[in-house]
Amino acid sequence: MHWSRKRNRARARVPIRRVLAAILFCLLLAGCTAPVLTPQGYFSDRIHDMWQLMFPISIVVFVVVLLTLFYALFRQRRPGEGENLRAGRTMVLFGGAILPGIVMIILMVEVVAILVDVSLIGGQLERQGENRGLIGQPNVAEPEAEVADLVVDVIGRHWWWEVIYPNQGIVTANEIHMPEDALVLVRLTSDGVMHSFWVPALNGKTDMLPGSISNTWLHGYYTDAYRGQCAEYCGIGHAKMRLLTITQTEEDLEVYLSREAEPAPEPTTEETIRGQAVFVEQGCAACHAIRGLSDAGEIGPDLTHLLSRREIAAGTLVNTRGNRAGWIVDSQSIKPGNMMPPFPMPPSDLQALLAYLDTLE
Ligand code: CUA
Numbered sequence: 001m002h003w004s005r006k007r008n009r010a011r012a013r014v015p016i017r018r019v020l021a022a023i024l025f026c027l028l029l030a031g032c033t034a035p036v037l038t039p040q041g042y043f044s045d046r047i048h049d050m051w052q053l054m055f056p057i058s059i060v061v062f063v064v065v066l067l068t069l070f071y072a073l074f075r076q077r078r079p080g081e082g083e084n085l086r087a088g089r090t091m092v093l094f095g096g097a098i099l100p101g102i103v104m105i106i107l108m109v110e111v112v113a114i115l116v117d118v119s120l121i122g123g124q125l126e127r128q129g130e131n132r133g134l135i136g137q138p139n140v141a142e143p144e145a146e147v148a149d150l151v152v153d154v155i156g157r158h159w160w161w162e163v164i165y166p167n168q169g170i171v172t173a174n175e176i177h178m179p180e181d182a183l184v185l186v187r188l189t190s191d192g193v194m195h196s197f198w199v200p201a202l203n204g205k206t207d208m209l210p211g212s213i214s215n216t217w218l219h220g221y222y223t224d225a226y227r228g229q230c231a232e233y234c235g236i237g238h239a240k241m242r243l244l245t246i247t248q249t250e251e252d253l254e255v256y257l258s259r260e261a262e263p264a265p266e267p268t269t270e271e272t273i274r275g276q277a278v279f280v281e282q283g284c285a286a287c288h289a290i291r292g293l294s295d296a297g298e299i300g301p302d303l304t305h306l307l308s309r310r311e312i313a314a315g316t317l318v319n320t321r322g323n324r325a326g327w328i329v330d331s332q333s334i335k336p337g338n339m340m341p342p343f344p345m346p347p348s349d350l351q352a353l354l355a356y357l358d359t360l361e
Pocket of ligand 1: 156159194195196230231232233234235237238239241
């Protein structure tokens with residue numbers, strides 16, 4: 001038996017080192033920043049307020065529960081000591097009902113206050129069926145739309161975001177431009193399955209449901225770019241369904257919006273004219289709209305001002321000529337399951353097509 005005791009003692013030494021390592025690791029993690037913990041707008045700030053109250057309370061509750069547990073496990077009952085039922089009952093009543101009740105009430109008051117604050121202006125207002133026509137339509141009769149500095153409609157597609165500025169007549173994809181320090185109403189819907197619209201630095205998640213509209217709000221204090229991500233599993237392209245939210249000064253936004261509202265320019269050089277013909281011959285126009293050329297395509301993103309976007313394929317690739325070429329020839333190897341088939345074509349055709357796409361500024 002002697003050896004086993006020794007072994008136990010030896011084993012007992014390791015966990016302390018591990019515990020220290022775990023604590024060190026936690027301290028290191030504490031230096032990390034996540035968008036949800038560094039709110040950049042009014043709504044995320046309010047949600048963060050909630051976290052700042054809930055997190056310390058949770059830690060205290062966790063520690064107290066653990067201490068009580070260890071006390072119950074390891075306390076030694078003195079010889080002859082009977083069970084003190086009265087003290088036990090008082091402890092259960094106080095620790096099991098009264099104290100948790102008080103904590104719950106404190107949390108509930110705070111949470112409800114924040115929810116009301118975020119949703120009174122924010123209103124997760126859902127409208128069914130017939131009102132789906134609202135999406136993409138300029139509509140100032142809505143109370144929310146009157147409060148908003150900008151209205152943006154977003155439709156969840158397979159697996160990208162169609163972004164519409166209904167009052168400006170603009171259709172684009174995967175990128176929302178908005179004024180800094182302003183209230184932006186985002187009306188959400190989906191064309192197929194459920195998605196969830198989430199820009200962690202600016203607001204919480206909002207489900208996008210086919211056949212109904214959910215409203216959410218964006219607000220950003222500063223000019224910057226914030227990553228968004230689909231937060232509801234929606235199929236094979238889910239992880240690569242990202243978007244970019246860009247907050248700009250009033251003037252920059254105006255320049256952006258007025259440029260986006262224009263139709264695509266006519267190609268002028270021999271190569272770009274040929275590229276436009278390739279675009280039509282290859283059937284690209286069946287899925288992609290280019291205002292000024294063809295409005296029919298609805299399956300893929302509108303390409304009228306493709307070059308104004310920072311990324312393609314819903315945040316999968318940086319929008320460079322090389323990446324555009326790779327995407328056209330074999331998008332399935334880049335984002336498996338996306339709706340675009342491979343388009344192998346002679347190099348001269350591809351170069352002409354790329355030259356034409358380069359004109360879509
Ligand atoms: Cu869309 Cu997940």
